Every structure is written in structure tokens, then in C-alpha cells.
Amino acid sequence: MDVLSVGRGGPHVFVADLSIPTLDDDDRHHLGRVLRLRDADDMTLGDGAGRWCRAVYRVGKDPEPVGEVVTVAPSDPAVAVGFALIKGGRPEMVVQKLTELGVDRIVPLSADRSVVQWDEAKASTQVERFLRVAREAAMQSRRAWLPTVEELAPARDIHPAPGVVLAEPGGGPIDRSVRVVLVGPEGGWTDEELIGHPTVGLGPTVLRAETAAISAGTLLTALRDGRVLSAR
Amino acid sequence: MDVLSVGRGGPHVFVADLSIPTLDDDDRHHLGRVLRLRDADDMTLGDGAGRWCRAVYRVGKDPEPVGEVVTVAPSDPAVAVGFALIKGGRPEMVVQKLTELGVDRIVPLSADRSVVQWDEAKASTQVERFLRVAREAAMQSRRAWLPTVEELAPARDIHPAPGVVLAEPGGGPIDRSVRVVLVGPEGGWTDEELIGHPTVGLGPTVLRAETAAISAGTLLTALRDGRVLSAR
Numbered sequence: 104m105d106v107l108s109v110g111r112g113g114p115h116v117f118v119a120d121l122s123i124p125t126l127d128d129d130d131r132h133h134l135g136r137v138l139r140l141r142d143a144d145d146m147t148l149g150d151g152a153g154r155w156c157r158a159v160y161r162v163g164k165d166p167e168p169v170g171e172v173v174t175v176a177p178s179d180p181a182v183a184v185g186f187a188l189i190k191g192g193r194p195e196m197v198v199q200k201l202t203e204l205g206v207d208r209i210v211p212l213s214a215d216r217s218v219v220q221w222d223e224a225k226a227s228t229q230v231e232r233f234l235r236v237a238r239e240a241a242m243q244s245r246r247a248w249l250p251t252v253e254e255l256a257p258a259r260d261i262h263p264a265p266g267v268v269l270a271e272p273g274g275g276p277i278d279r280s281v282r283v284v285l286v287g288p289e290g291g292w293t294d295e296e297l298i299g300h301p302t303v304g305l306g307p308t309v310l311r312a313e314t315a316a317i318s319a320g321t322l323l324t325a326l327r328d329g330r331v332l333s334a335r
Numbered sequence: 336m337d338v339l340s341v342g343r344g345g346p347h348v349f350v351a352d353l354s355i356p357t358l359d360d361d362d363r364h365h366l367g368r369v370l371r372l373r374d375a376d377d378m379t380l381g382d383g384a385g386r387w388c389r390a391v392y393r394v395g396k397d398p399e400p401v402g403e404v405v406t407v408a409p410s411d412p413a414v415a416v417g418f419a420l421i422k423g424g425r426p427e428m429v430v431q432k433l434t435e436l437g438v439d440r441i442v443p444l445s446a447d448r449s450v451v452q453w454d455e456a457k458a459s460t461q462v463e464r465f466l467r468v469a470r471e472a473a474m475q476s477r478r479a480w481l482p483t484v485e486e487l488a489p490a491r492d493i494h495p496a497p498g499v500v501l502a503e504p505g506g507g508p509i510d511r512s513v514r515v516v517l518v519g520p521e522g523g524w525t526d527e528e529l530i531g532h533p534t535v536g537l538g539p540t541v542l543r544a545e546t547a548a549i550s551a552g553t554l555l556t557a558l559r560d561g562r563v564l565s566a567r
Contacts, residue, residue, distance in 0.1 A: 105539075203540055205538060244540040245540060276563070277562070306560060306562065309477045321549070322553060331557070334561055
């Protein structure tokens with residue numbers, strides 16, 4: 104289970120090297136100025152790749168690791184949500200929520216009917232931004248593993264494969280064999296994008312694109328973790 | 336199933352009286368200026384209480400109902416999500432998402448650890464605002480029934496009852512017997528608030544309050560509609 108085994112242990116922060124932890128400037132500010140930690144307060148450190156340890160906060164210095172480094176296996180099977188670009192600040196919100204929910208791989212997609220189209224420079228900046236949002240959300244939700252955030256890809260380039268489904272009104276219920284759910288733009292998938300892919304429905308109501316992505320992440324992780332079971 | 340039986344039929348708008356439909360100013364603006372409907376375009380009208388009919392849009396006039404009024408039963412069993420007040424614009428987002436997902440009753444709560452506390456005037460204004468958000472989201476998601484949005488209530492006033500559970504880390508999995516999930520503030524429930532209530536967990540990761548509420552709404556409606564099954 105991709106989560107620290109300590110329920111409360113103070114804030115959780117990712118560092119590059121657990122043996123010589125160095126806080127980055129944003130995290131240093133967050134711990135000292137926002138959370139107002141005091142000297143010797145408990146915290147945890149992680150490398151975002153399954154390893155973490157307890158530590159104590161030191162005012163004006165880097166934290167001191169205490170105790171052993173614990174290794175957590177990644178969630179098995181890994182699950183992924185892809186979502187077509189949507190307007191406004193909502194893609195960041197989707198990345199944040201999917202990370203909190205325990206989704207392992209997040210795939211920003213450009214779809215035929217995406218209202219938003221990014222050029223290469225914009226796509227690169229946005230993926231950087233998504234990575235920062237995912238890192239913050241993974242720390243906040245106490246995950247041992249950072250999710251993977253992929254480069255922007257055209258939805259048409261995703262080939263049919265076992266466990267890969269497209270969310271589409273009227274599709275069958277999601278089940279435990281599903282590993283990857285792709286959510287289209289507000290205007291829906293085109294026939295060309297749908298070719299060869301099984302579809303799943305996310306309920307009878309019409310969901311906004313970002314609600315569909317969060318709903319897919321909720322159901323995928325709940326089925327993966329055995330908190331609910333497939334209906335078929 | 337609380338949703339129109341017509342998949343595409345143009346925009347869906349609530350009116351007070353289906354036989355003499357009168358658009359309110361916001362809806363008139365939305366249809367004419369935002370969606371840019373043309374004369375005789377298809378739309379649907381609903382009363383938000385299970386009744387709806389097809390209609391045609393008329394520029395500068397009220398829409399003309401066409402065809403029979405269809406009556407849709409409310410979802411059975413009804414499901415509810417309560418959520419403790421949270422900072423910023425997020426409560427509106429929660430109300431919007433719960434409505435889209437098909438939740439029937441939305442209960443804003445004040446909790447012992449709610450950072451936000453509203454006086455009576457502010458609470459009344461906010462509930463009005465929630466009602467507007469729920470109405471817009473119910474139209475957008477093509478629901479036949481408007482969800483109920485209750486007045487702000489202290490979480491402590493909710494007495495233990497069959498099917499009522501509090502979301503709490505480490506709680507058991509949600510199952511089909513659950514009808515009402517209450518989600519606490521970022522700081523968690525106090526022991527006094529937890530007294531007598533069963534708890535459910537929404538996964539191993541630590542969820543933000545608004546993510547927990549949306550996750551609860553997703554799982555409650557998916558279990559209710561039989562799209563997933565209880566794990567126990």
C-alpha cells in the first residue's frame with residue numbers, strides 16, 4: 104500500500120537523499136512559516152520512490168533523520184487516469200485530486216475536441232506545473248511514491264490494450280480488470296478516438312470532464328484496494 | 336434513475352411550471368448569449384422534482400413545450416453527503432460535484448474543528464449560494480431532480496442512525512447499507528462528534544476535506560446504482 108505506515112508523524116516532505124536530507128526553499132518556508140514547526144518537532148522524510156524515515160525538524164537547518172529507512176512497495180496493480188485538457192485552472196485540480204486518491208500514473212491528453220490546445224513550450228511548462236502539484240499533493244496525502252505525470256500525448260496515439268478503457272456515457276460499469284481510464288473533453292470523444300477501445304460509463308448523469316476524472320480515480324483505486332468489488 | 340431519458344436533447348433548464356415555462360434572467364442569458372441557441376433549437380425543460388419535457392427555444396420569448404411530460408422517480412435509496420465547512424471557494428465546488436454525481440441530499444456542517452465559522456446571516460447567504468450552484472449543476476448534469484441542500488447544522492446535532500457514518504481514517508470500507516456519509520474538517524472529528532457513529536475509511540491516503548466529500552459521493556452513488564458492489 105503506497106502510504107506511510109505512520110498515521111500521524113508530523114508533516115511529510117520529499118527530499119532527494121534520505122541520508123543527507125536537504126529541504127528545498129518552498130518546503131523550508133512551508134514548514135517554518137506556514138506550519139510553524141518548532142525545533143525538534145516530528146516530521147517524516149520520503150524520497151518519493153517508496154523509501155521514508157522519521158525525522159526531527161531543526162530551525163534554520165535541514166531536518167535530522169531518526170530511525171530506520173522503511174521501504175514501501177508501489178501499489179499493485181498500478182492504475183492510471185488520462186484526461187483531456189480542459190479550460191482554466193482545473194487540470195491542476197485534477198492532478199491534485201488524482202494524486203491524493205492514490206492514482207499511480209497521470210496522463211494529460213490532447214483530444215480532437217479539446218478546446219485548449221498547447222504548443223510545445225506551453226505543454227512543457229504545464230507538465231512542470233503538474234509535477235509540482237503532484238509532489239505537493241503526494242506529501243500532503245502521505246504517499247511513499249510520487250505518481251508519474253506523463254508528457255502531453257494525443258489521445259489518438261493511445262493504442263487499444265488490455266485494461267485500457269475510455270470513459271463514455273452509456274459504457275459498461277468499471278471493473279477490477281481496468282487499469283487505465285481515459286476521460287475525454289467536454290465535447291466527448293470523436294469516433295476516431297473511440298476506435299478499438301472498450302468504454303466504461305461513470306454513472307447516468309452527465310459529468311463535467313474534471314468530475315469524471317476524479318470519479319474514475321476514486322473507483323479505480325477503491326477497486327484496486329478491494330474496498331469495493333466489481334459488479335460483473 | 337434520476338436523469339432524463341433523452342441523451343442529447345439540447346440544454347436542460349429548470350422552470351417553475353412546465354405548462355407555462357418562464358426562463359429566469361440568468362438562464363435566458365445563458366441560452367441566448369453563451370450557448371447561442373437559435374430559434375427552434377431543441378432543449379428540455381424540467382421542474383426539478385422529477386417532471387420534464389422536450390421544448391423548442393424561441394428567440395426573445397419563453398420556450399415552447401413539445402410532447403408529453405415525462406415523470407422520473409427519485410433515486411432509491413436516496414443518498415446524502417454532509418461536509419464540514421472549509422476555507423475558500425471549495426464548498427461551492429463540493430456542492431457542484433456532489434450534484435453532478437447524483438447525490439440526493441447535501442448537508443453543510445459546522446464541526447468542532449471547522450476553521451470557518453459562519454454567523455446566521457452568513458450561513459443563510461451561503462446556503463442560498465449553494466442552492467444556485469446545485470441548480471446549475473443539476474441542469475448541466477441533466478438530472479430530473481434537484482438535490483436538497485440543507486441548512487447549516489452542527490455535526491454534533493446529527494444523532495446516530497442506521498446508515499449514517501462518519502468518514503474517518505482507519506474506518507471500515509463503505510458498503511451498500513450506507514446512506515449518509517459525513518466528512519469532517521481538515522483537522523478531523525473530535526471524540527465528542529464521533530460518539531456513537533460507525534466510521535468508514537475512504538482509502539489509505541490522507542484526503543483533503545473536499546476530496547473526501549467527492550470520493551464519498553462517487554462511492555455512495557456507484558454502490559446505490561449497482562455499478563460496484565460492497566466488499567463485505
